[in-house]
Amino acid sequence: MNKKRPILLPKHERMLQQVGEQFKLARLRRKLSAEQISERANIGTSTLWRIEKGDPGVAMGNYFQVLTALGLDREILKLASDDELGRKIQDAELTSKKRAPKREGFS
Numbered sequence: 001m002n003k004k005r006p007i008l009l010p011k012h013e014r015m016l017q018q019v020g021e022q023f024k025l026a027r028l029r030r031k032l033s034a035e036q037i038s039e040r041a042n043i044g045t046s047t048l049w050r051i052e053k054g055d056p057g058v059a060m061g062n063y064f065q066v067l068t069a070l071g072l073d074r075e076i077l078k079l080a081s082d083d084e085l086g087r088k089i090q091d092a093e094l095t096s097k098k099r100a101p102k103r104e105g106f107s
Contacts, residue, residue: 003057005056005057006056006057008056013054013056016054016055016056017053017054018054019054020051020052020053020054020055021052021054023051023052023063023066023067023070024052026070026072027052027070030070030071032070034048034049034052037066037069037070040068040069041062041065041066041068041069042065043062043065043066047062048066051063051066064076
């Protein structure tokens with residue numbers, strides 16, 4: 001089965017590549033081989049290599065498994081923790097609807 005690869009803007013591709021490089025550097029600092037991390041993360045070495053290259057087609061769960069294998073699983077809690085825009089909206093007391101309104105003509 002062919003899986004669709006997510007389409008990212010070039011700047012977002014570069015950001016994901018940087019994340020992959022950070023994973024690789026964390027592994028190398030720990031003097032662990034790709035095989036060791038792959039085994040600990042319960043993924044294939046080719047998946048690890050894709051993660052280290054910043055491949056957007058790799059499932060988020062695999063990224064998390066590698067973080068866990070590196071002992072960095074708590075780092076995931078930092079994602080979206082400093083939501084500056086969200087805080088500004090909250091501070092302005094703007095409300096957002098829980099659901100989008102139903103569109104007319106559709107059942």
